[in-house]
Amino acid sequence: MQEFAFPSPSVVADRLRERRYLADDRIAQVVFLADRLGKPILVEGPAGVGKTELAKSLAGVLERRLVRLQCYEGLDESKALYEWNYKKQLLRIQADDGRPWNELEADIFSDEFLLTRPLLEAILAPEPVVLLIDEIDRVEVETEALLLEVLSEFQVTIPELGTLQAASVPLVVLTSNNTRELSEALKRRCLFLHLDYPSADREREILLTKVPGLEAALADEIAKLVRSIRSLPLKKAPSISESIDWARTLLALGVRTVDSATIEDTAHVLLKYQADIDKVLADL
Ligand SMILES: Nc1ncnc2c1ncn2[C@@H]1O[C@H](COP(=O)(O)OP(=O)(O)OP(=O)(O)O)[C@@H](O)[C@H]1O
Ligand SMILES: [Mg+2]
Incomplete structure (x- = not known):
């Protein structure tokens, strides 16, 4: 069972x-x-709302190893799945004392010469892992196709070796910042989870959990202020990471209650565009 x-x-x-x-x-x-x-799970949402952290925390909860594939433009099969160790293959060929080519070929295209990258590593792990495919929207659509076999069959096909089936089914978390539409084929294979900025109550709780020494009243004030700042038309709304940084800042500066002078003095921790800072200060 x-x-x-x-x-x-x-x-x-x-x-x-x-x-x-x-x-x-x-x-x-x-x-x-x-x-x-x-x-x-395909987790989508703005920056800093806990997408990556969810995968990391799940690995902790399940006591599983986290295998992470960080996506970027230009990521290809050789960095995502596997690559043949050409140097080692060449050395073996040079050291060989004249075996027929088909024997030699079978030898140099065996496990021993395979460099596993995160997707294959997750598939081959003897114990189940958590596989985090982070920021999938950064790779090209064609590269996305590489993932489909892994995500639906939990297997990888290597022409020289055949199909390698997962020893154990990994829990897979993909994250996306939504910089482009993902393919239908990819979406169909996943459960969709949209993360957004939390309610003021939940953010207050997150602050209290993540910032030791923070008082409940101050956490409450920060959560409410951040929430109202997010409702302004900003270039970049403050994320949970930024509100955690702000809480740490206020704590470090010994602030007990937030007035407009404090906001003016520390807004750069929360906002990363001067135009946004100006807008918030004008709105106070
Ligand atoms: N629900 C939550 N509970 C506790 N901490 C949270 C939660 N959501 C976010 N955080 C905290 O917010 C910070 C940002 O989270 P994370 O790095 O996972 O964001 P992200 O969504 O992956 O952002 P990006 O798109 O920029 O990679 C982390 O420090 C994380 O601990
Ligand atoms: Mg992230």
Whole structure:
């Protein structure tokens, strides 16, 4: 019988909380379903809302190794899946004492000469891992296709070796900042999770969890202020990372309550464009 990691969504939330990741009902439900249905999770949303952290926290909760594929423009098969170790192959050919080519060929295209990259590594791991495919929207659509076999069959086909099937099914988390549309084929294979800025209550809780020594009243004030700042038409709204940084800043400066002078003095921690800072100060 198949073993599942979580008996219910609420247990997912409890276990994540122990790892200081505060999941709302939707996050907990999608993680629960990913485990039950054996499907990858596609987490999409603006910068700094906890997409990557979710995968890391899940690895912690499940006590699994995190295998991470960081995507970037130009990422190809040789960096995502596998590559043949040409140098080692050449050395073997040079050292060979005249075996027929087909024998030599079979030798140099064997496991021993294979350099595994994250996707293959996750597939070949004897124990189940958490596979994080971070910022998938940065690769070209054609490269996305490389992932499809891994995501739907949990296998990798290498022409010289045949098809390698996963020894154990990894929990896969893909993240996207939505800089481009992902292919339908990719989306179809995944459970979709949209993360957005949290409610003021949840952000307050996140601040209290992530910033030791922060008082509840100040956390409350910060969460509400950040929320109202996000409602302004800014070039770049402050993310959870920035509100955590702001809370740490105010704590370090010994601020007990936030007045407009404090905001003026520390807005650069929260906002990364001068135009945004000006807008917020004008709005005070
Ligand atoms: N639900 C949460 N509970 C606890 N901490 C959170 C939560 N969401 C976000 N954070 C904190 O916010 C910060 C940013 O999270 P993370 O790096 O995962 O963002 P991201 O969505 O991957 O951003 P980017 O798109 O820029 O990569 C981290 O320090 C993380 O701990
Ligand atoms: Mg990230």
